[in-house]
Amino acid sequence: MAIELYHNGMSTCSQKVRLTLAEKGQDFHSHHFNLRARDQHKPEYLELNPNGVVPTIIHDEKIIYESAVIDEYLDDVFPEPALRSTDPYERSLMRRWVKQLDEGLHAASATISACIAFRYQFMEGKTSEELQKTLDGYVNPEKRRRMTENVLEGVDSNFFKPAIARIVKMLDEMEADLHRYPWIAGDAYSLADIALTPYVTRVVHLKQDWLFDTRPRVAAWFKKICARPNYEIAMRQWFIDDFITLMASKGKENEAGVKKVIQEAV
Ligand SMILES: N[C@@H](CCC(=O)N[C@@H](CS)C(=O)NCC(=O)O)C(=O)O
Incomplete structure (x- = not known):
């Protein structure tokens, strides 16, 4: 199942996650938020990410947020190419x-x-x-x-x-x-x-x-x-x-x- 990504084009934290996805050759289903219209503060999104910020991903029905955490998760589930040194x-x-x-x-x-x-x-x-x-x-x-x-x-x-x-x-x-x-x-x-x-x-x-x-x-x-x-x-x-x-x-x-x-x- 495709990864669902809640993000914004110019959001630095979203960019971190998109860079990792691209490096891993992973496509995603985009939910592009207008942060100035406060899409990220809507109650239905707060159910996914109670911090009211982007990005969030859904993968295998699991909700994951915090860009640094998402990036390590992606490196775990899609090991190639590795983005963490073995040293x-x-x-x-x-x-x-x-x-x-x-x-x-x-x-x-x-x-x-x-x-x-x-x-x-x-x-x-x-x-x-x-x-x-x-x-x-x-x-x-x-x-x-x-x-x-x-x-x-x-x-x-x-x-x-x-x-x-x-x-x-x-x-x-x-x-x-x-x-x-x-x-x-x-x-x-x-x-x-x-x-x-x-x-x-x-x-x-x-x-x-x-x-x-x-x-x-x-x-x-x-x-x-x-x-x-x-x-x-x-x-x-x-x-x-x-x-x-x-x-x-x-x-x-x-x-x-x-x-x-x-x-x-x-
Ligand atoms: N520690 C969080 C920070 C997320 C964050 O602050 N995202 C910003 C965009 S880069 C955001 O959604 N800002 C809108 C808001 O706070 O309402 C992460 O790394 O995911």
Whole structure:
């Protein structure tokens, strides 16, 4: 039976799962959500994923959510090609990268995306009551608070500076690890490369890839990543033009401001 995937084209966590599916040559039945219309907060979806976020998969009648967990599940049930090293140390490096995403890196990326660009989508055509209702829909109270401030205040949000500093730290640590290995967590492409691909892509979409100028290994890694067939299938084919255009124009507009914040923050 085909895998059911509840996802969104531009959602970084969904991209992680689509990259793994593509790497494994697995098709899926798509349930593409409009996150701005809050499809993810509908009661019928909350029955599948009580966190009200994408992605979720259904495989063999089993419901699985949390992108890092889904990716390991997929690597277990579709072992070829293996995306976890058999070497325990390399596997530990892979896990260390993947867990960071759930420990602030994903939130930092969501913050810079909202502050620089996506806030305009949230506000467009809405009264302040309608906007408040949308923001109140976040299931996680911490996320609700953060996103409310990010949407209302943009790059002046108190969350912006630590978030951009966290992204810079990610790029610095990638640069250091890529000094030792050709891929993020060792000699072979792994779930760590998959996990980081959407977040580095986001830096590019937000026109902050000048950050690669002093991080040549990250730039070279990203070039290799973009040339892989799974990048075309799982990333490019699902990009939403309006999102890309908005991120590019607002990113360019904010470039000087972002540079200034980074100088102050790191
Ligand atoms: N830890 C979760 C995070 C999922 C997540 O935050 N998904 C975002 C898109 S990347 C989402 O659904 N946002 C909409 C919302 O929170 O309402 C995972 O890795 O699956």
